[in-house]
Amino acid sequence: MESSRRSFLKIAGISALGLGAKPVLDVMASSGEAAKPKTMRNPNALLAKRWGMVIDTRKLKTEEDLKPLIDICNKIHNIPHFDNPHHEIKWIWSEEFENDFPMQEASFLDDRLKHMPFLTLCNHCNQPPCVRVCPTKATFKREDGIVMMDYHRCIGCRFCMAACPYGSRSFNFRDPRPFIKKLYTKYPTRTKGVVEKCDFCAERLAVGEMPACVEVSKGALAFGDLDDPNSEVRKLLRDNYTIRRKPALGTGPSVFYIV
């Protein structure tokens, strides 16, 4: 009696295993027949290990030189214009030397640098403090070094604005839509209550175009891979003396200024 119950259990166990295995085998046999939808990059997309920018300030001397660069960015990213400076939204703007490079000014700075407008934008830091403080991971660093924002996820806590030592981030205190001169339909706007900033034209890199400011700069701005020793930016960095904003903070800015 005992031995027959034992063999019954054995057979029952093996049969259960066989029955359970059949659906698994069926799934494995069927996969590969119908192609699953997938996602991919545009084959023309520009790729890099760490994107960086070199700004040749010798070629951008006056506000008039900076204007087309700033205007094109404002236009293609639907950046609103507010008369109230407290509501200002800026991705790329001009700033004086003493504001851009505090603690780097010499006692008797030469006149050219002292009153020259400097093109200022997000530095896409190697160690971005804004990413560390973001509680929702709305701000994150991409594998190619671009510090990106997912506006869907931003809750408007503004920790990133407190963390950013460069003032590169702006908060939408009001609905920006009515304050955009002409809506650019290829790019979304933002909504009230989110933070925004420059993203090195990620949408243009994705289709194989250089950032808009670089494209209209007539060679004053160079953009490329800082990790590639043969890139144009690395060549400029080898041949020229460059400075970065607030290097002592250890954020590792990826925007360099030839002065």
Place this chain on the structure above:
Amino acid sequence: MKMPNNKKMYDKGKVIAGLCIFLILITFPFWYNLGKAAPAPELKLTAKAKAAKECVLPTQTMKADHMQLLNEWRDSVVRDTKRIYVSSDGKEYNMSLSNTCLDCHGARAEFCTKCHNYASVTPYCWDCHIDPKEVK
């Protein structure tokens, strides 16, 4: 021993009248709206959408799960830098709500809003994304 018969209901008239009023009031929304159900919106497909016959996924899946698909698209575009969707029949689509979905489906008021109103959902896609047809 026989129990005393105390099945007498006090204030019978008032209690029953009260119960009737209560029942009428609580069922009021049902019979007031009887036969007045809003008809399900009829979607008018654009000529372009009709010619394409099928969306990026089968129609039934799109009807039920387009919101999940849009979330996947968003994550793929923003986080994985992959902006092209290859459907199971091998067609490539640029993952863009304003410039791919609406390009085929027409104005959002005619396509999105109609159904969303009927289903009483208010997604906030259009707080940021632009319907190119609404821009003068």
